Amino acid sequence: MELMVVIAILSLIAGIVLPRLPSTESAKLRDSARSLASAIRFIGDRAATTKTGYRLHLNITDSTTRVRQLSPSGEETAADDPFLSRRPIAEGIIIEDVTIPQSGKISEGEVIIGFGPGGLQDFMIIHLKDGKNGHFTVTAYPSSGKVKVEKGYQEAAR
Numbered sequence: 761m762e763l764m765v766v767i768a769i770l771s772l773i774a775g776i777v778l779p780r781l782p783s784t785e786s787a788k789l790r791d792s793a794r795s796l797a798s799a800i801r802f803i804g805d806r807a808a809t810t811k812t813g814y815r816l817h818l819n820i821t822d823s824t825t826r827v828r829q830l831s832p833s834g835e836e837t838a839a840d841d842p843f844l845s846r847r848p849i850a851e852g853i854i855i856e857d858v859t860i861p862q863s864g865k866i867s868e869g870e871v872i873i874g875f876g877p878g879g880l881q882d883f884m885i886i887h888l889k890d891g892k893n894g895h896f897t898v899t900a901y902p903s904s905g906k907v908k909v910e911k912g913y914q915e916a917a918r
Contacts, residue, residue: 785890788850790911793888793896795848796825797907800898802843803827804879804905814839814875818886820868823855849888856887856895856913879905887913 800816807814813830827844828836839845849855857867860882874881880902888896897914900907 785852785892786894789853789888789890789894789896792849792853793898793909795850796886796888797898797900797909799825799827799844799848800873800880800900800907801905803875804900806841806844807875808877808879808905811877813877814844816873816875818855818858818871818873820855820858820866820871823849823853825849852891854889854891856889858887859885878902885915889913 803814803816806812815828815830815836817826817828819825825848827839829839831837857865858871859865860871860873862882863871873884880900883902884900886898886900888898895911895913897910897912898907899910899914
């Protein structure tokens with residue numbers, strides 16, 4: 761009976777403590793890939809429903825993202841939705857490269873992805889990695905608006 765009480769108390773403590781522990785590198789990588797994919801889908805849907813242009817700036821050098829809204833005159837302004845101002849890529853996760861048909865594979869600098877009234881304008885592949893050589897691939901298809909997240913470094917065909 762005492763053993764069952766001890767096991768119940770330990771289970772309760774584990775249930776409280778484990779969710780509060782910091783996530784592992786691989787979990788941060790997976791979550792970042794999923795978060796980036798959902799941001800891409802959201803921007804595409806928002807551009808299509810509001811008939812407004814957006815640009816997703818992917819800075820490969822410092823692994824940051826920034827979403828800018830296009831005014832009718834073509835100037836970039838801050839996006840008006842708070843969801844678009846959050847950081848989809850966790851600290852410590854690296855944008856390894858971005859592939860788009862017009863420019864090929866880009867491994868440094870900044871890549872600007874356009875979203876128009878039809879949604880995403882170009883096919884793209886984004887490779888993310890963590891500090892332990894884990895990889896996730898985010899692939900976005902402009903024709904369907906579909907965004908896939910796959911484990912590993914994938915070279916997808918259009």
